[in-house]
Amino acid sequence: MSIINNINKAFDHRIRLGIMSILMVNEYADFKMLKELLDVTDGNLASHTKALEKVEYIKVEKQFIGRKPNTRYATTKLGEQEFKKHINALEKLINKQ
């Protein structure tokens, strides 16, 4: 039962899982980088980053590079913990089979 509890609903989607995977190994990733790596549309990516932002697993920084607006993302402490828990739960589920 406890294993199932650790499977996090917030990560229960390929793109959200992908966003977290990239941010776990990079200090920051901007919108364009995430878009290219995950191969998704702007709207799609924006809705998934918003979902992760809402549960405070990632934080968003908006800034200007020259005159261009640039949005970059990073994980929060909470997001990192939850992601690790989620991975452990996945591994346990796989090993149980």
Place this chain on the structure above:
Amino acid sequence: MESKDYLKDISEIKNLMNKSSRFISLSGLSGVLAGIYALVGAAIAYFLVKNSDRGYLILDGYIFKLCLLILALVAILSIATGIILTTKKAKKQGVKIWDNASKRLVINFLIPLLSGGLYILIVLCQGKYGQTAALMLIFYGLALVNASKYSIGDIKYLGIIDIILGLIAASCPGYGFWLWVIGFGIMHIVYGTWMHFKYDRN
């Protein structure tokens, strides 16, 4: 059926982590060619020195300048080959050649390498050249170990071998040339061949 999905999730996570933080399109073949350039360069330098009037190398002779020129040529040819073959491989894999991952790789490779290179030049200018081969091996090895975090992890082992060879060269003066030949020539060929068969052949 569920478990199959989770397995897919895990491999997707791994794939994205690697793709976003490591540049793994390094060409093994360029390693082999770099090794061959090093061997050819070393052979030319060897015969130049052996056939000179003295039969050994001194610091201010023109043969020494020729040797430095050969060394520079080997380095330039190796870097050019590396860039060309790696670009080709990246294109084939549909990976961008100049992104965050490759930038990080180049920066982390160059920091130990350039500090080592400058240090060797400073020491040479002070007339001490006995440790040159050892220093080249050690700093190149450190550069590889440092870069391995941002590329194919396996290049770490080549780096460690070069560091060990460098330390041996430092403690056995007179064998520096031969250890340089092993470290930069033979090890590159062995390593490049291994990488080629492990990663490139598909």
